[in-house]
Amino acid sequence: MTHPLADLIRAAAAGRFPAPDGTWRRVPPWREGVEAVVAFTGHAVLVVNERVCDSEISGLGVDGYGGAHHPAVIAALARGGWIDSLDGLLVGAGTGAWEARGTGGTLVSRPDLVTHPRVGFATRLRDDVRVLGRTDPGDASVVVLARGIAGLTELSFELDPNRRGAGGGTALVRAGLAAVPAGETVVAACAPGNAASMRALLRAGMTLIGSIQLYTPGYS
Numbered sequence: 600m601t602h603p604l605a606d607l608i609r610a611a612a613a614g615r616f617p618a619p620d621g622t623w624r625r626v627p628p629w630r631e632g633v634e635a636v637v638a639f640t641g642h643a644v645l646v647v648n649e650r651v652c653d654s655e656i657s658g659l660g661v662d663g664y665g666g667a668h669h670p671a672v673i674a675a676l677a678r679g680g681w682i683d684s685l686d687g688l689l690v691g692a693g694t695g696a697w698e699a700r701g702t703g704g705t706l707v708s709r710p711d712l713v714t715h716p717r718v719g720f721a722t723r724l725r726d727d728v729r730v731l732g733r734t735d736p737g738d739a740s741v742v743v744l745a746r747g748i749a750g751l752t753e754l755s756f757e758l759d760p761n762r763r764g765a766g767g768g769t770a771l772v773r774a775g776l777a778a779v780p781a782g783e784t785v786v787a788a789c790a791p792g793n794a795a796s797m798r799a800l801l802r803a804g805m806t807l808i809g810s811i812q813l814y815t816p817g818y819s
Contacts (some may be wrong), residue, residue, distance in 0.1 A: 616642070709731060718814070
């Protein structure tokens with residue numbers, strides 16, 4: 600069985616979005632201790648633990664027209680826990696080029712990058728983390744693939760500061776997608792203010808379908 604949010608994401612990737620009627624729905628967390636507010640056009644999804652009742656959510660003014668992302672809503676749901684930035688939610692698909700060539704493509708396993716901040720962040724929130732990078736050991740560019748949002752393959756990346764420019768970010772994202780089996784759904788979360796990374800994701804073929812804000816609730 601797939602997570603309900605994964606079904607919504609796959610449908611949106613195919614152009615089938617929830618009705619933009621201003622409503623919201625709740626679904627259970629895909630990972631214990633990680634919750635989220637997700638918004639599509641005119642529809643919100645609350646990924647919340649059963650400790651939060653529907654009447655409490657409604658009382659916060661949650662709706663599908665932006666109300667779900669009000670700062671007061673996320674603060675109330677997190678209850679003193681950690682709150683991530685509000686990110687754009689993107690979806691794409693693996694190309695399988697890595698497996699097709701049988702040569703490792705342009706990325707290889709890079710255990711030396713396990714202390715990279717991107718890897719540490721992923722490890723706290725996702726499962727089955729894979730750390731990939733360029734064959735050049737002097738290149739600190741990293742691609743992290745893991746089981747993340749809605750149990751789907753989640754991609755995050757960071758380009759070595761010395762390699763930035765000339766489409767390096769786009770090439771890195773494409774290399775990451777090549778390390779995922781062809782047709783497999785891949786998601787990414789990117790802060791809108793991180794314009795360089797957002798452009799790289801879009802140019803690599805990923806599509807913006809909504810927004811997401813993760814949090815880890817501070818339940819007592």
